[in-house]
Amino acid sequence: MTHFLDDLDTLTTPRTDWTRATAGEIYRAPFNDLIFAAQSVHRRCHKANEVQTSQLLSIKTGGCAEDCGYCNQSAHFDTGLKASKLMPLDDVLEAAEKAKAGGATRFCMGAAWRDLKTRDEDAICDMISGVKAMGMETCVTLGMLSDGQAEKLREAGLDYYNHNLDTAPEDYGRVISTRTYQDRIDTLDRVRGAGIHVCTGGIVGMGEDEAARIGLLTELASMDPHPESVPINHLVAVPGTPLGDSKPLDGIDFVRTIATARILMPKSMVRLSAGREGMSKELQALCFLAGANSIFVGEELLTTPNPEKHEDFDLFKTLGIEPMQLPAE
Secondary structure, three states: OHHHHHOHHHHOOOOOOOOHHHHHHHHOOOHHHHHHHHHHHHHHHOOOOEEEEEEEEEEEOOOEOOOOOOOOOEOOOOOOOOOOOOOOHHHHHHHHHHHHHOOOOEEEEEEOOOEOOHHHHHHHHHHHHHHHHOOOEEEEEOOEOOOOHHHHHHHHOOOEEEOOOEOOHHHHHHHOOOOOHHHHHHHHHHHHHOOOEEEOOEEEOOOOOHHHHHHHHHHHHOOOOOOOEEEEEEOOOOOOOOOOOOOOOOHHHHHHHHHHHHHHOOOOEEEEOOOHHHOOHHHHHHHHHOOOOEEEEOOEEOOEEOOOHHHHHHHHHHHOOEEOOOOOO
16 A cells, blocks of 8 residues: 555555445544645645635524534524524625635535525625625535526536535434435435535544544545535534534544545545634644645634634645635636
């Protein structure tokens, strides 16, 4: 395996025939070998010291019909979160302007819905078009999509659609019962078919075993083509949710997850997502070394805490990292 990790020409060529056995060997490789290989792949495929900064806004909070065991927005759980209606367009665009002024180049909008309803399509499209007109990349996460909806979002200017697999197929039923794994795959197929970039990843630290983490990464790396954006979230345990008492994942295992994602999907943006508020600067630095090259900035991710923006940019300065800029038109 060490010899395999040294073969950069092989590692930097995207492939979709990964097996769990091979992914597991990579994940469990000696830590120094794993990190060296991941950073080497990263440098071949991306700028070494550049990280994308995105901002995420909850445009419709709470009251979701799904029973995702990690989520405080589910109507199934009493977490004290008050449900709200869809935000007005002007408020969303004002938030996007502030995000851009604060250094974000990508603006993501999330609604706590099981699926996108026809009645809300025009309002969502107006939000996408408005943000796109500011020169920012656009991303939404709205639950499941039905036939024709992805095409309408693309026409409005949508760049990315987020719909996470969350965990490995065999672990999925432990986390969610109101939506199947195939439902998620079907939505991602619609997104890809409409010509929208795919943003899909998962959550670790939910009490899953190592095999489930490796299984999730293998599922993602088996997509053809690979997802353009792969968010790796660490569970933010919320009291009142079924997974609220989950034990945090060991930091080294989290870094192994990031590094394996980078090696399995060399061209993808590996997004260091939820859970950074509980991570030390040193742990985040290891994640960047392992190939993470995208983060969310801003004090909140939907309804969970995130580091203050100045903390992120101070860390960038300490590490010599430059925020990624949008390409000139």
